[in-house]
Every structure is written in structure tokens, then in C-alpha cells.
Amino acid sequence: MNELIDAHGRKVTYLRVSVTDRCNLSCRYCRVKDMTFIPHENILRFEEMEQIIDLMAEMGVRKLRFTGGEPFARKGFTSFLRRVRARHPELGLRITSNGTLLGPDIEELKELDAMMNISLDTLNRERFAAITGKDLLPEVLANLRRMAELGMKLKVNAVAMRGENDTELPALAFLAMDHAIDVRFIEFMPMGEDSIWSNDLFWPADEILASAREHWELIPCDESNRNLEERGPAKLWKLKDREGRLSAGRFGLITSVSHTFCHACNRLRLTADGQIRTCLYDDREWPLRDVLRRDGIKAVRRVILDAVAHKPVGSDILARSSGPVAKKRMSAIGG
Known part of the structure; x- marks a missing residue:
């Protein structure tokens, strides 16, 4: 059996791989009081990740996303990407990154045909430093400009937080006017038992959409000719300004909380310490690292099939909760 189909009839074709739980930033919505990191010996080696990716490709995975932490904080990450691309050109x-460390690798990322998602919650330098703990906004913007100039496939993701960056919507969305960039606002998700998430901070998609309409006419993008694997979970619009100018890029919303898309979820997550996680909202994990090191890749296949068979519907878990729905912090899961 090569296809990964769960008990709800959902076909898994998308693997998110966290290459590290470490990050050079310390974002407010990600860090917790007692920040600890996975010991080095428990982190999957790149060679082990390659073995698991080979297997998952055989089992029907068609899309890979590399995350962290911050993936470029791990030494050798770009060389690892080069090997993965050579093994799996199909x-x-x-890659999801905070955009601060990838400057030296931009040209190679372009050659590898990597689609980049840059996490950026504000264009205000002081606010950026307050949210992330580092004054690195100029570096992020310089790297964004360079990637846009090279014509790379580029998305900007902002975690939407009421009272934190709700005034930033016009400036961030404007990035899509002159450049072929998708600017997406992601609802703040109640992840991690020490998370700062609260109802007061939660800025729902309906209100974000209303705010955007104060500045632009929103033209829905027709994605009906693309399946979910290709188009992803975002709802997308072109922006039309008061002069009738249409945006080069698109404005998007990812409604992870208010209007979930769990019924069509097609993904698994491989954590940096080698666990398979079938749902962001479910703390149950299946150990691949120890199985791989002890019993080899054939045994890993059996674990993956068992994990997929027990993949839950995340919205059911969310509906039963009034606060954080998972104990593990986002950086330890890989998003």
C-alpha cells in the first residue's frame, strides 16, 4: 500500500518537516516562560530526514515544507535542501522562515525553485523588535526585496493579533500591490500551554476582512480549477485601489480557528526530534527516530500507516476546548 488515506477518507500528500526547534528570534506568540530545547542527540540527522522523505514520497507525498524554529539557524540546511531537490525533483x-538569516542563500534558493514563506507581523521597526526580541527588520526587508527582484515564489505571513498588529494591515497588504507577493493574515492559534493567546488578542478573520475592505475593493481569486493540495488553505483576493489599480500580488486569510479547513487536511508533521504528528491540535505523536535507528526504514513505514489511520479531525478537538488545545509550543512542532 503506497497511498496514505485516513479513516475519514482524507489523502495525505503534504509533509511538513521541522529541521530544528531553535530560532534566532523570540516572538511573543511563540516563546514560553521556561524555554527549553531538544538535546542535540535527539534531533533527527539530515540523513535520517532524507530516508523518511524518500519513504514518504513513495507513499504519495507530493509537497514538502521545511520549518523550524528557524530552519536557516541549523548549520548545513541549504546543503540538505540541495540533496533533497536532487533526489526528488518532482x-x-x-520553506517557512523569519527571513533574517537567509540572505547569503537567496540565489541558491532561487535555483532550487523553492517557494518561500516569510513570517512578518509588522513593518514598524520598533514594533518588530518588541514582538520578536531583535531589531532585525531592515535585514528582513532587504531579503524580501532581493527575492522579489529575482521573481521567486514568495508569500508573507502575519499572525493577526488584536492590539498588537491590527493597525498594520494596510502597510503589510500594500506589499502585494507592486509585487507578486501573497500577503496572508493567519488567525492567532491557541497553541502551547504557556501561550499568550487569549480572546482579547484573537482577531478573527471576519474582522480582518472588514478592515481590508476599508482600504481596497477585494476581488475574489478563482481557485476552483486547482485542488486543495495545489492551492492550500488560504482564501485569496486581488486588491483594487481607489484609482482602479489591481494588485500584482494577492491578499489572503488563513482561518485556522474561526472557519477551519480540517475536513480537507492532507498533511503530516515531522518534528525535529523525529516524531510524526498527524494534527496540529492533537498532542499525540508517533516515534519515528527511535524506530528508524533501531529497526530501520521498513519499520518506519508501519508506524506512519498506523499514525495516518488514527489522524483526527482537528476542528472536533478545537470545539471541545476553551483555551490552548495543545501543550506543545508551535516552534517545537514545526507549525
Whole structure:
């Protein structure tokens, strides 16, 4: 059996791989009081990740996303990407990064045809430093400009937080006017038992959409000719300004809380310490690292099949909770 189909009939074609739980930033919505990191010996080696990716490709995975922590904080990450691309030219390659460390690798990322998602919650330098703990906004913007100039596939993701960056919507969305960039606002998710998430901070998608309409006419993008694997979970619009100018890029919303898309979830997550996680909202994990090191890749296949068979519907878990729905912090899961 090569296809990964769960008990709800959902086909898994998308693997998110966290290469590290470490990050050079300390974002307010991610850090916790007692920040500890996975010991080095428990982190999956790149060679082990390659073995698991080979297997998952055989089992029907068609899209890979590499995350962290901050993936470029791990030494050798770009060389690892080069090997993955050489082994699997057929796979869609995506990377989620905070954009601070990737400057020296931009040209190579372009050659690897990597789609970049840059996490950026504000264009205000002081607010950026307050949210992330580092004054690195100029570096992020310089790297964004360079990637846009090279014509790379580029998305900007902002975690939407009421009272934190709700006034930033016009400036961030304006990035999509002159550049072929998708600017997406992601609802703040109640993840991690020490998270700062609260109802007061939660800025729902309906209110974000209303705010955007104060500045632009929103033209829905027709994605009906693309399946979910290709288009992803975002709802997308072109922006039309008061002069009738249409945006080069798109404005998007990812409604992870208010209007979930769990019924069509097609993903698994491989954590940096080698666990398979079938749902962001479910803390149950299946150990691959120890199985791989002890019993080999054939045994890993059996664990993956068992994990997929027990993949839950995340919205059911969310509906039963009034606060954080998972104990593990986002950086330890890989998003």
C-alpha cells in the first residue's frame, strides 16, 4: 500500500518537516516562560530526514515544507535542501522562515525553485523588535526585496493579533500591490500551554476582512480549477485601489480557528526530534527516530500507516476546548 488515506477518507500528500526547534528570534506568540530545547542527540540527522522523505514520497507525498524554529539557524540546511531537490525533483519544495538569516542563500534558493514563506507581523521597526526580541527588520526587508527582484515564489505571513498588529494591515497588504507577493493574515492559534493567546488578542478573520475592505475593493481569486493540495488553505483576493489599480500580488486569510479547513487536511508533521504528528491540535505523536535507528526504514513505514489511520479531525478537538488545545509550543512542532 503506497497511498496514505485516513479513516475519514482524507489523502495525505503534504509533509511538513521541522529541521530544528531553535530560532534566532523570540516572538511573543511563540516563546514560553521556561524555554527549553531538544538535546542535540535527539534531533533527527539530515540523513535520517532524507530516508523518511524518500519513504514518504513513495507513499504519495507530493509537497514538502521545511520549518523550524528557524530552519536557516541549523548549520548545513541549504546543503540538505540541495540533496533533497536532487533526489526528488518532482516534489514541491517550500520553506517557512523569519527571513533574517537567509540572505547569503537567496540565489541558491532561487535555483532550487523553492517557494518561500516569510513570517512578518509588522513593518514598524520598533514594533518588530518588541514582538520578536531583535531589531532585525531592515535585514528582513532587504531579503524580501532581493527575492522579489529575482521573481521567486514568495508569500508573507502575519499572525493577526488584536492590539498588537491590527493597525498594520494596510502597510503589510500594500506589499502585494507592486509585487507578486501573497500577503496572508493567519488567525492567532491557541497553541502551547504557556501561550499568550487569549480572546482579547484573537482577531478573527471576519474582522480582518472588514478592515481590508476599508482600504481596497477585494476581488475574489478563482481557485476552483486547482485542488486543495495545489492551492492550500488560504482564501485569496486581488486588491483594487481607489484609482482602479489591481494588485500584482494577492491578499489572503488563513482561518485556522474561526472557519477551519480540517475536513480537507492532507498533511503530516515531522518534528525535529523525529516524531510524526498527524494534527496540529492533537498532542499525540508517533516515534519515528527511535524506530528508524533501531529497526530501520521498513519499520518506519508501519508506524506512519498506523499514525495516518488514527489522524483526527482537528476542528472536533478545537470545539471541545476553551483555551490552548495543545501543550506543545508551535516552534517545537514545526507549525
